[in-house]
Amino acid sequence: MAQQYQAKIHVTLRPSVLDPAGVAVRSGLEKLGYGGVEGVRIGKYIELTLTAEDLETARAQVDSMCDRLLANPTIENYHIDIA
Amino acid sequence: MAQQYQAKIHVTLRPSVLDPAGVAVRSGLEKLGYGGVEGVRIGKYIELTLTAEDLETARAQVDSMCDRLLANPTIENYHIDIA
Known part of the structure; x- marks a missing residue:
């Protein structure tokens, strides 16, 4: 019988791919006083x-x-948790 | 002594807030043949x-x-894991 499943998916950029949004957030955090x-x-x-x-x-x-x-496998990895 | 910590943060829309991107993805999945x-x-x-x-x-x-x-507490919840 068919059942309902809950999926939780993480889509992340591959480590070799630049993340301009991440760089911008880091810079924003620094300007707010969060060094390190x-x-x-x-x-x-x-x-x-x-x-x-x-x-x-x-x-x-x-x-x-x-x-x-949901993901672009060329530049992104994904991880699936299902329950 | 100062140490390095790795933080993993989930930022999600509060349940009462509409998620137009989520609605669009659901519709896209349906058009690709993923019902249910x-x-x-x-x-x-x-x-x-x-x-x-x-x-x-x-x-x-x-x-x-x-x-x-990182989050907009008015419409988003966040969850932090640190190690």
Whole structure:
């Protein structure tokens, strides 16, 4: 029987890809007085609910969604947690 | 002695706030053939490294950064993990 699953997806830029937004945030933090901040990287955090036959099918579906729409695999990595 | 801490921050829209980007992604997924997807919410995931005297100070600093720059507390919640 089909069940509902909750997926939590982290989409992050690959380490080799520059993150201009992260650089801007680091600079903004410094101007606000927060020194000693480094390596600011900004990614996406997506939550969704889906209906699938079982956990394995749900994971495969979300994996496919990430490859096709939620992430850009050329420059981004993604990590999926499903429960 | 000052130490480096790694902070992982989730910034999410408060449940009562509409998420137009999430609605658009849900619609996009449906057009790609992924039915049965609901409750798409899109937040930010921020990683940064900071130098602080101890874990408590680090957490207080990141909390303050979230309130002042990283999140908009009027419409967003944030969750901080530090190690």
